[in-house]
Amino acid sequence: MLKPICLAFAATLICSSSLVLADDVQRTADVVYGHKYGLALTFDVFAPAENANGAGVLFMVSGGWYSRWSPPEGMERRFKPLTDKGFTVFAVRHGSSPKFSIPEAVEDVRRSVRYIRMNAETFHIDPNRLGVYGVSAGGHLSLMLGTASDAGNPKAKDPVLRVSDRVQAVVAWVAPTDLQIMVWKAPGHLPAYERYPALNLDIKNAKTFSPLVHVTEDDPPTLLVVGDKDNLVPIKHSQDIHAAFQKANVSSQLIVLEGAGHGFRGEHKERAVNELAAWFEKHLVAE
16 A cells, blocks of 8 residues: 655655756656555656746656666656757656556556646646656556546545546557457467566456556547557557547547557657657647
């Protein structure tokens, strides 16, 4: 069970181990947004040193539902296309496979949104202008935040849990959308999926944590980017949820990168990054 997190104690630093000022980005490392089993749940913050636009973007640090720590200074370049445009980026880590499962990872990232929104003033962002993105498993978690979030529980003892975990824009690259055809118990699942312990779920949980089944008309604008040569998470995942968004009249765009596989490189990566930044500018930046 998650316990209450520590309170904000400075205008730009919350329960964090370090604050670093670069020429154009202010890095805050290891902000604690919750605890479980004696472990801290953390994210890093990358804020523009000037000309911030007031919007926050969460990046899901997840691949195969593994969530690994890496030095924040090494991640700064990854977020430069967003910080250069004034976005404050939060690199969110969740309880990692194989110790923790997909349901727990989803609960963790939901909490991260609640915590960031609750402390929006401290981070100098608008609590009503939050976006999320991720790649592969990170894309799945991003879509779960887009399709299956809530307004918070006003009766919760933990003040973080009283806050909404809804986001206002989503970008998902090569994202699984239907776990019902991926988990180990699914007939005909790809053998490659047995390399991912997180997919050792029963069918009931596979459905509960499939973004595809949660699409409703109030979902936020969502951009899907996929390669047509992806053999790990086939293009059908993105096509199916895009069709569901269209049916529900949700603003959605599907971009297919011809010749791209599960990982984007070169021109494919450049286009995907440009489309991501443009999507968040369109849907999160105030007129």
